[in-house]
Amino acid sequence: MPMTGIGIITMLSQLRGEYGLAGAVAAAFTLSLAVAGPQVSRLVDRRGQARILLPATGISVAALGGLLLCARYDAPAWTLFVLAVAAGCMPNLAAMVRARWSRLYQDSPRLHTAFAFESVVDELTYVVGPALSVALSTVVFPEAGPLVAAALLTLGALLFAAQRGTEPAVVPARRDATRSPITSAPLVVLVLILAGGGTIVGTVDVVSVAFAEHQGNGAAAGIVLSVYAVGSALSGLVFGARRPPWPLPRLLLAGVAGTALTTLPLLAVDGIATLSVAVFLAGVFFAPTMIVVMGLVERIVPASALTEGMTWAITGLNVGVALGAAVSGAAVDGYGPAGGFAVAIAAGAAALLIAVAGYRVLAGAYSRAAEPDRECHAERADD
Structure with missing residues (x-):
């Protein structure tokens, strides 16, 4: 994609x-x-x-x-x-x-690590994929x-x-579970948060190119975007190698707050070096936040609709990337690179507001999803 x-x-x-x-x-x-x-x-x-x-x-x-x-x-x-x-x-x-x-x-700490690995791979595809596609279309043939x-x-x-051996079996849906998971408030909150994060990603892509060209060094845009990817990938690997210290809803709130705060250094950018530092910081919270979101989707969405639930989350990210590219492009045309940076900051603030407003909804859904696990463990202890 x-x-x-x-x-x-x-x-x-x-x-x-x-x-x-x-x-x-x-x-x-x-x-x-x-x-x-x-x-x-x-x-x-x-x-x-x-x-x-x-x-x-x-x-x-x-x-x-x-x-x-x-x-x-x-x-x-x-x-x-x-x-x-x-x-x-x-x-x-x-x-x-x-x-x-x-x-x-399922219910293993390895799932957290697996989601971390996938998030890092996704990040690499979003950095390498567009650059490769543009290069092929401009150098080889359209x-x-x-x-x-x-x-x-x-x-x-x-x-x-x-790979049929790892294919999950179809989980029959309950008779009363006919609605799409996107109709549930917790998943809507997660999709909107990822849309905000995707807007930041799309903005960084566009504004990095615009700023590098504004500085008379268009080729440096590739370096800046690589630094952004490295920051996200490293943090994702480190986060994935450790057990989550807090419940996932609290981790998500912390991650989104970090994402919003790390867009602020973009206001101080005055050259390629400071832009690289700023986007590195902005990327640090991206992969961990996405890992936590996927962990929450896995916990709160019924097993019979898990693929659809995860697809909605990824769709939120993709729509955010496209929205960020479009809005920041218009902002750069009207106000220069500073206008694009403002889009990233606004997206971070919006994501944080959504995370704060939706915290109780997510925490409640997470607690309800954990109750069957506690009952299952209690039954095993009685046996």
Whole structure:
């Protein structure tokens, strides 16, 4: 996914010469992904990963292929939007992987470490993926970025589907559990928090490039973004290697507070060196916060809807990244890099307000989810 959206923009801007059209088609893909992704995951929870993964991948890859052909042969603009929407039926492999870890290490400290590893990998894909896609589309040929993204999706889906030994069994839903997990207040809080965090990520991506160009050193943007990824990855690995010292809702509140506070040094940026330090600090709390969010989703969402619940959380992150890129881009155009930094600070403040307002809801859901575990342990002790 990180390669596809930016790949569509880069491809269409070169083939059609219209940035507005390119951005609109990419937005259609992102919106479709946000709407269709959880529905695909809902089918996964009901029918099993193996039965849904490959058909969904086939639909998405075929649509991407059609989009590339229509872009190349100057098809009407409406065809680009239709195919971009169809491509949004992409399966969420990140959620499926976490669902497998959850079944393998349920109620084990290893689950925390597994989620930490996945968060670090996700962070790397968000840094490496867009850069690789842009490089392929600008250096090789315009369609190369989305084409390689489709090829990697196909290969990854085939390899993942072949791992039948770790595939979680379908958990039958209760008769009264017919609603989507996104209708529950705790999951809405988590999705909104990740949307705020994603907005910061998208803003850092755009503003780092704009600031580096403003300083006359555009190539330094890659270094700045790498520093951001390193800060997040290192903190994620360290956090994942340790047992959580507090209950997850309290950890989340601390993580979001740290995320909000570490955006403030962006106000003091006056060069590439200080920008690198500022984004390193901003990245330190990202991976740990995402790890905690996924841990909370695993605890509060019913097992019969776990993949869908995790997909909603990741969707919040993806929408936030897209929103951050769009809003910060407009802010940079109007007010320069400082306007973009203000977007990151505002997103951090909004995420903190949501975390504070939703703390009691999350703590209550977490406590209720822990009660069956305590009862189970008590029964084992009696035996």
